[in-house]
Amino acid sequence: MLGMLARLLKALNSESGPWAIAWAFVLGMIMGLTPLFSLHNLVILFLAMSLRVNFSGFLLAWIFFSGVAYLFDPVADWIGEALLQADALQGLWVSLYDNPLARLLQFNHTITLGSLVFALAFAPVWLFISYYLIINYRKRVQAWFVKLKVVQALKGSKFWSVYQRVNGLRGG
């Protein structure tokens, strides 16, 4: 966990593209908010592994949003129920119901559909928020952050040694 956080900080502090980190946050958010054992998460995992997004950022976002999901499930259930019961969409659902792939995606499960729709809708917003945060972190927070006494103290801790080791390995 410490190593993962150190890698994320290194990515944030390095010259890695901010979009790569922001996309990682988005993929992690989708996987975290939706039920883990869903077919679409296989696709998310595939994207996270095969595209050049920051994998540590993806994992941390997934862990963070998995915690959030416990609170979010009732909302997801409500959204899913509303969508699946919507008259206008009945034709779509009925046709999807006969499609084995759609059934394997569990589109007719209220929380799965609700959380996925929310996560997809929230993804562009979260992408730009993440991008904005990363850019501003690099511009303003990083220099100020390094000067903080708490960070100075942190530099003498185990976390810092891990961070340095990761940095050294990557640099080497």
Add this chain to the structure above:
Amino acid sequence: MNKYIRWQGLLTFVGFFAVLFLLVYLFAAPLMRWGLTTGLTRVNGAEVNIDKLDLRWSPFALELQKVQFTDPETPELNRFQADRVAFEMQLLQAMIGRIYIDELNADGIVMGVERESRGKVRADYIAEREAEGDTPTWGERFAELGFEFPDVDELLERSEIRTPEVIETTSTRSRESRDNVEGRRDELPDSERIESYEERLEALREARPRSIEEFEELRQTLSELRDDMRTDRDAVREFKNSVESAYQQVSEDVQRLRDAPSADIDRVRRLIAMDDDAISDMAGILFGPQVQRWTDYALVAYDFVAPMLQREAEDKPTRWEGRHIDFDRGNRPVFLIALATTSMRIGDVDLALRWDNITWQHERIGSPTTYRLELSETPYWQSLNADGNFFINEAIEFSGQQQWALQGAQLSAQTLLEQRDIRIDMAEAMINSRGDIRIENGRFSGGGNADLSAVELSTEGERSWTGMLGSALQQINAFDLDIGLEGSIGSPRLRIDSDLDNQLSSALSGVVQEYASSQLADVRARLQGQVDEALGDIQPRLEQIQQLRSLAEERESTLQGMLDEELDNLRDSARDELENRLRDVIRGRLGGG
């Protein structure tokens, strides 16, 4: 391209899932066997075994070898067993929860057969059964009857026989009474004393008082004699009363002793007496397990469906687990076996049972599940017809009916009951049976009857009562069984009425009476022997007391006689003598002067 794609990650992902799919492909059969075994064990409540599972991918097909469902009530038996179950199914549909089987074949189905080793029963099933409370098995019901005819020693032990106690009491009391009166015998005046009274009386008789003084002296002597005799007479009376009382007591005890065996015999008779209610369940006890097996075969259709219904009923998600919404406008069932042919083995006969449309969602297919027995003629019966159907609506309400007619079936030799003390065998019997079972709202009603003729029953056992029961059973060679079925699907209850109970009651009554007579005679002889032996000791004591009573009576009578007559006469005669003498003296004086 390399700017966007991380080849290392992509290859890792593809490699990982390729290995995973390969493993699943290679180990699909054992995994599926494990999954099926686990799932079926949960539904069955006890261990389910599948010896072998063969898998074919295209078209997707499964073949199960030696499928065994342990009977959770009797884990030594399989409630259901099939040598082979084979079917094809649509894999993609199965992956989305629709089990469609065009044709299923099951061979070598048998029920209630012994397992190679005792099956494990699930803890939750045991807990559930304990919560419901145990219903006694037919065998336990037999044990509850307390069907027992004790031998003489047991009878004496169990009947609270009181004769020995009466013997002991009577013997002790008679000895004490005899000793008591013997001890007081000295209080009786002996014969010498009586003779001395005679002599004293004689002396008084001879006495001729010549003067008033002599008369007065004589009167004084007489008075002393009377006092002595009265004292002795009173002592004799007192003695006589105590002897009388002892005699009375011992006589009553002897009478009680004479009566004791009869009272005990009555008690023993009550113990042997056959309680008619005790054998009201005998038909169920003897034929319950057999009828239960027949019923298991008859209800095999519902055994197929009950676990499915249970699964359907269990599928209720909680609020925040979300729910799956059904959009099947085509109203297709999630489970359907279009055709199933099962081969059931009863004894040496294979019965083919054809099933159409096995599902629990009949409203979706618009027709019930039907089943029909198909068989060729066999040497074991003249004719057998059976068919039925059932329909389950969307509210999981079960309805259906089933009928059968069996003519001239020969039942093979079999053990009807085997317990520690007894075994009851049926050597042979011919059976005709007809019945009609209905199901409304998931509950059974109706039943059937079975007429048994040319029945040969026998018993084995070392206890005396097993022989008696055997004698009674041998007198029965035809009876009928009325079998009622009630309860819900999954836990049907049998009710068995039969004229066998009446016949057996009547036959047993005769046998028991005969047995009771001989046993009672033995008991009576044994008790009478004890009483006679005791009377041999008591009777002489009674006679001794009687002799003492006679002696006391005689002494009292003698003394009283002497007191009543001799003394009064003697006093009168002395007075007369004195008066005469005085008169003569006065007359002489007057004449001489």
